[in-house]
Amino acid sequence: MSIVVRLDHLTKQYLKAPRPAVSNMSFEIPEGAVFGLLGPNGAGKSTTVMMLCGLMRPDSGTVSVLGLDMQEHGAEVRKKIGVAPQEIALFPTLTAHENLVYFGRMYGLKKDEIKRQIEKYLSVFNLREKAHKQVGTFSGGMKKRLNLIAALLHQPRLVILDEPTAGVDVQSRNMILDFLTDLKAEGTSIIYSSHVLEEAERICTHLGIIDEGTVLQTGTRGHVMAQHPDCQNLEQLFLKLTGKNIRD
Numbered sequence: 001m002s003i004v005v006r007l008d009h010l011t012k013q014y015l016k017a018p019r020p021a022v023s024n025m026s027f028e029i030p031e032g033a034v035f036g037l038l039g040p041n042g043a044g045k046s047t048t049v050m051m052l053c054g055l056m057r058p059d060s061g062t063v064s065v066l067g068l069d070m071q072e073h074g075a076e077v078r079k080k081i082g083v084a085p086q087e088i089a090l091f092p093t094l095t096a097h098e099n100l101v102y103f104g105r106m107y108g109l110k111k112d113e114i115k116r117q118i119e120k121y122l123s124v125f126n127l128r129e130k131a132h133k134q135v136g137t138f139s140g141g142m143k144k145r146l147n148l149i150a151a152l153l154h155q156p157r158l159v160i161l162d163e164p165t166a167g168v169d170v171q172s173r174n175m176i177l178d179f180l181t182d183l184k185a186e187g188t189s190i191i192y193s194s195h196v197l198e199e200a201e202r203i204c205t206h207l208g209i210i211d212e213g214t215v216l217q218t219g220t221r222g223h224v225m226a227q228h229p230d231c232q233n234l235e236q237l238f239l240k241l242t243g244k245n246i247r248d
């Protein structure tokens, strides 16, 4: 099985920060995996995701995505992957349809393909009737679903999702998780960053549990759980590895 993402000794420290947000981090993600990047608040998930997408440069170490080095081929890779960042990346004064046309063009899709994909995904995510409404008027769940569509229009082989269900109701969350399960079945690789462990248990095939910028445990979900026979579920394992202290 080929590797879609390889992080090799990745380190990043923010200006004036007392310690690195990501420190000497290495792991691999095989093609077709749903990789749960899990960690408590401030663990380094978003910083890792930003380096994975080439939106932030590491201080040291390398990131390879779809076999290409991000430092050298970042622009090329960004066209091939889909990214739904934690902060909604949509234009609030444009309609849902206008936003998606913008993203479709950005990915270099042809006009009829953009039309086809937009129609398909607005239906899948139950947003068809809202297609011509300004995104600024949307609920949190609708924005999250649209943000996800924007990452999928060009049928990427790898989709990177930073907390895709944060702030959405149970209905939207279910819809998003069911969709991701179908997407995986079609062979798409998914990186799913979250601290919602029940969701990770439901959809992830592989896990990377991180804290304080370092990897505590990684591998298939079965392998990770088998390392800790005293833990009955992922929450117990997570608390065992990351501790019970409240994070800010």
Ligand SMILES: Nc1ncnc2c1ncn2[C@@H]1O[C@H](COP(=O)(O)OP(=O)(O)OP(=O)(O)O)[C@@H](O)[C@H]1O
Pocket (backbone or CB within 6 Å): 014, 015, 017, 021, 039, 040, 041, 042, 043, 044, 045, 046, 047, 048, 195
């Ligand atoms: N722009 C920044 N400048 C300085 N420090 C930052 C910056 N962004 C993040 N940090 C710090 O880097 C560390 C890792 O943050 P990051 O946002 O990557 O964690 P996270 O796991 O995504 O957290 P959360 O679950 O709360 O979103 C934290 O200590 C955070 O306070």
